[in-house]
Amino acid sequence: MNIIKNKKIFLGISLAIIIVGMVMLLTKGFNYGIDFTGGTLIQIKIGKTITVDEAKEIVDEYDKNASILHAGAEKDEIIIKSTLDLSNDDITNIIDKFVEKYNIENKNYQSQKFGPFMGKEIRSKALLSALIATVAMLIYISWRFEVKFGIAAIVALVHDVLITLSVYAIFRIPVNSAFIAAILTILGYSINDTIVIFDRIRENLKLNPKESIDNIINNSIKQSLRRTINTSLTTLVSITVLYILGVEDVRVLAFPLIIGIISGTYSSLFIASPLWYDLKNRESTKTAI
């Protein structure tokens, strides 16, 4: 496997996904969740599957445009999402009407209300945290390795975040605050993967100073390939189990993590090292002239 030779293909695949995602993003925008747009969310366990129309009979009185989804392993829960700021009394009334109509014994429900400004703030705060984290990591990597490794690792990181955002834009998956926690985790996880390979390159550079950089990179990746795959597999397994068995709130967190881990593995193998190679080469051509 010659990664340096095929680097344009690998980069091309990523760019294609990102470009499609960004085009979707610019034309249609994200499908923001309630916690970003502001509104009300009510989740009730009915105990049996009811149709959307049945639920609408109750909900219409409060908001005709509310969307109604099914949730739960047996589809016996419904989630009502309204972009209106329903009053607490309205919420209690809606819940009570369901309880009454379907004879629900244990009141099993949750509701959430978000002011419209919260989302904007969470977003800017998350962006700020991400920026600070990135700069801190760049400093650490530059200190432990060299600046070029740092830059390459950060670009790979940005790549993973962009890929995850693209998948969200393409499939119109709702973006909420759990998604932000996930993006921030991908930040940490993907860098972890990249560092392991860079550590191997650093070691091989020391052991064989005369070897060409192409060979060093290819060998280093080959040597760490099993570890990268095994680790990503185990992490993927745990997150996937969480996705399959988890409740709605956990699933919205698990899904971006799954994409991020796959993308993180891909970028550590096929994006970060070739990028470092290019940065390194630019330096040697400069000194040759």
Added chain:
Amino acid sequence: MNMKNTILFILIVAIVAFSSFVAINGVEIGKYKIGKAKESIDLGLDLAGGVYVILEAQTDAKGEELQKLMEQTKAIINERVNGLGVSEPNISIEGEKRIRVELAGIDDPQEAIDIIGKTAQLQFIDSNKNVVVTGKNVRSSEVKFQQSNTGKENPVVALEFDKEGTENFAAATKRVAEKTNIEEKIIYIVLDNQVISSPVVQDVITDGKAVISGSFDIDSASKLATLIRAGALPVEMKELQTSVIGPTLGLEAFDRSVKAGGIAILLIFIFMIIMYKLPGFISCIALTIYTLIVIFSMELLGVKLTLPGIAGLILSIGMAVDANVLIFERIKEELRIGKTVRTSIDYGFKRALTSVLDSNITTLIAGVVLYYFGTGPIKGFGVTLILGIVASMITAVFITKYLLKLMVSITGGKNTKLYGA
């Protein structure tokens, strides 16, 4: 075969197995009782059920002034919530001008918000609508008993004013007492724009003491006394976000997440044993210890477990496996170039150490930033991620290594196949 080390190894496995059993099932020996870990860990509202409200102060104040305002508001809300009898309410200032109030076990948000937001603005107003004294001048307010005309002991709220209040009250009562018209002799006691008592002033009151009488029972009198003592909120608070989680739904989420975590760990164990044979088995013991460390430190530090926290925990198990995988792959490499098991383990650990450290520290940096700058669920995620990474480094670097060496001395380390070569 080394007898002493074999016994030691079996002992360690037994202790780990016993601790896991205790963590899962709890145990009772005589009068000592160790509860299930599942029940001893504090659960966040999303798992335990309850109400949380985020309120925002409507003010232009900045810096120190704002900080002081928020501290006051928090103290007042605290006092009011305590009057509700909620167990362990959690009231915290979030960011600059937000307050997050978490009340477990309450399921009517409106009731909670009403009590939190009650202004309890107390005013003494004369008949010309002049405000004489306000709640801010009240130094103490408590329940006392006063004999009524019929000789019955009735609860009343007794107030004592501060210096400014005493002076104003004296001046006002003097002015009012001189009036001849009975209508004009009244000083209205108004709470939240509602007249709750309209006593007629007969004499000048100079000692700064007043009594609010009305149709109180002990409960309502003490509630009013508390509200007045706590005073009005210094700023208006607007409800930004409200969340109610029914207690059973939260528990269901918790149970399912715990189940998912258990299955994930089991799958990882199987994977590790198949891939790495004996070291894989060792890593299973180390991972169990890792999980115990994390759960125990969460209990000890009183970290509240939330849903995102569980996700962070499971992710960190994945990363704990990573450290083991890194080390074992290195050991395999050393074995392949013909080194003995003992030297391979030493070299494998030494050479994997830099990548374990560097990769985990970079992730740790992200975790710390998340914890420090994040709010609510993001913070919870950060905490478990930090705990998980630190625990994973400790177990991978020290415990796995120790157990592996113990294993080598037991098996003699002749059979390199057992070690994955």
